[in-house]
Amino acid sequence: MPIRVAIFGSTGSIGTQTLEVIRWHPGKFQVAILTAQQNADLLIEQALAFRPGIVVIGAEACYAYVRDALQPWNIRVLAGKTGLEEAAATDCYDIILTAIVGFAGLTSTLIAAGLKKNIALANKESLVVAGDLLTKTASENKVNILPVDSEHSAIYQCLQGENWKDISRVIVTASGGPFRGKKVPELIGVTSRDALRHPNWRMGAKISIDSASLMNKGLELIEARWLFDLSPSQLEVVVHHQSIVHSMVEFVDGSIKAQLGIPDMKLPIQYALAYPQRTAGKIAKLDIMQSFRWDFSPPDLDTFRNLALAKQALHTGGNVPCVLNAANEVAVENFLQGRIGFLEMSDIVEKTMIKIPFKDSLSLEEYIACDEEARRVAGSLI
Numbered sequence: 185m186p187i188r189v190a191i192f193g194s195t196g197s198i199g200t201q202t203l204e205v206i207r208w209h210p211g212k213f214q215v216a217i218l219t220a221q222q223n224a225d226l227l228i229e230q231a232l233a234f235r236p237g238i239v240v241i242g243a244e245a246c247y248a249y250v251r252d253a254l255q256p257w258n259i260r261v262l263a264g265k266t267g268l269e270e271a272a273a274t275d276c277y278d279i280i281l282t283a284i285v286g287f288a289g290l291t292s293t294l295i296a297a298g299l300k301k302n303i304a305l306a307n308k309e310s311l312v313v314a315g316d317l318l319t320k321t322a323s324e325n326k327v328n329i330l331p332v333d334s335e336h337s338a339i340y341q342c343l344q345g346e347n348w349k350d351i352s353r354v355i356v357t358a359s360g361g362p363f364r365g366k367k368v369p370e371l372i373g374v375t376s377r378d379a380l381r382h383p384n385w386r387m388g389a390k391i392s393i394d395s396a397s398l399m400n401k402g403l404e405l406i407e408a409r410w411l412f413d414l415s416p417s418q419l420e421v422v423v424h425h426q427s428i429v430h431s432m433v434e435f436v437d438g439s440i441k442a443q444l445g446i447p448d449m450k451l452p453i454q455y456a457l458a459y460p461q462r463t464a465g466k467i468a469k470l471d472i473m474q475s476f477r478w479d480f481s482p483p484d485l486d487t488f489r490n491l492a493l494a495k496q497a498l499h500t501g502g503n504v505p506c507v508l509n510a511a512n513e514v515a516v517e518n519f520l521q522g523r524i525g526f527l528e529m530s531d532i533v534e535k536t537m538i539k540i541p542f543k544d545s546l547s548l549e550e551y552i553a554c555d556e557e558a559r560r561v562a563g564s565l566i
């Protein structure tokens with residue numbers, strides 16, 4: 185029987201690469217659900233190629249267009265946030281690949297975990313915001329959270345056959361992004377076009393800006409804290425601009441394991457979907473003789489303040505990562521629109537973190553309210 189895959193966010197960078205991986209393995213996977221926010225044409229094209237049972241279009245205004253296009257093919261079309269939730273709550277899939285960007289991916293991920301569906305998790309924001317809730321729901325329902333994020337896939341692969349209690353440190357590698365080595369005065373006038381030019385990865389706009397500001401690495405520390413049940417002091421970031429060593433785990437005896445490969449997200453996507461098997465795909469192999477030089481250096485927290493702010497959120501916990509994430513989403517959107525400068529993003533995140541009172545042990549409804557409040561505060565600072 186093929187593994188039935190629900191791809192939430194199928195029209196994005198991760199979503200389209202997931203479909204490419206599925207195309208490589210006819211008979212092994214079957215697409216059960218596809219979702220998009222506003223890219224109706226690509227969603228229709230994907231639906232006609234992969235024939236899922238359900239398609240969801242986030243933008244209600246596109247509903248009739250998608251429904252009419254797919255009507256002859258007996259594909260159920262849903263719309264809006266409620267459509268996403270309804271699709272996540274169906275029993276037509278075995279594993280959900282969460283490729284929606286941002287806080288918008290949280291509810292469907294939680295619904296899937298509550299229904300005992302395995303999770304191939306790309307949407308790191310759902311663990312950043314509500315890691316306590318998501319890991320608790322997953323463990324109560326015996327659900328595997330299989331990381332798709334390249335660093336976390338690397339850590340997960342290093343941990344195969346190991347006892348997680350033997351981890352002493354996890355070293356998360358960072359490319360440093362397009363502004364690696366730059367200091368504050370050189371970052372004053374940079375544009376979103378400059379920031380979107382990632383040296384090693386082609387990704388969606390939001391994560392590309394996060395990589396440039398090192399917020400991505402901060403979010404990844406919080407993601408790793410929850411995925412691998414680590415304390416904040418066990419997590420470190422090292423800048424490795426080649427993006428060949430995807431992360432490392434140091435064990436209590438001092439041994440360090442690393443996972444290596446060329447920078448290609450199709451590898452961690454395929455690993456998560458096929459786990460616990462490994463399958464041959466079409467991913468280029470790393471030529472170790474060509475790539476013999478790998479550099480490692482500490483991150484510059486004075487210049488890239490987002491990483492320092494995310495570390496603060498990691499250490500404080502409670503609602504602070506949710507506030508950090510919401511403020512960052514607002515800041516990134518405004519930077520992309522050209523309304524604020526690159527360095528102002530950290531000011532907005534920091535001020536929002538100061539303004540919102542600390543709260544612990546939140547329910548989903550409280551996280552949603554906290555996210556809304558943090559967005560309101562961050563928006564008022566622009």
Ligand SMILES: NC(=O)C1=CN([C@@H]2O[C@H](COP(=O)(O)OP(=O)(O)OC[C@H]3O[C@@H](n4cnc5c(N)ncnc54)[C@H](OP(=O)(O)O)[C@@H]3O)[C@@H](O)[C@H]2O)C=CC1
Binds near residue numbers: 334
């Ligand atoms: N890209 C990468 O290489 C990596 C990404 N990740 C993580 O994976 C996730 C996806 O990233 P990426 O693929 O780059 O993002 P993209 O922006 O490329 O794609 C986002 C997807 O989510 C949909 N979407 C956007 N907003 C909403 C919303 N409000 N409600 C429902 N759906 C929405 C988009 O639909 P539409 O196209 O219609 O707008 C699209 O399908 C992120 O959390 C990111 O951090 C992690 C590691 C690597």
Ligand SMILES: CC(=O)[C@@H](O)[C@H](O)COP(=O)(O)O
Binds near residue numbers: 335396400449
């Ligand atoms: C591909 C992936 O996993 C991204 O999260 C990547 O890590 C971004 O690169 P940075 O190391 O520059 O944040």
Ligand SMILES: [Mn+2]
Binds near residue numbers: 333
């Ligand atoms: Mn990553």
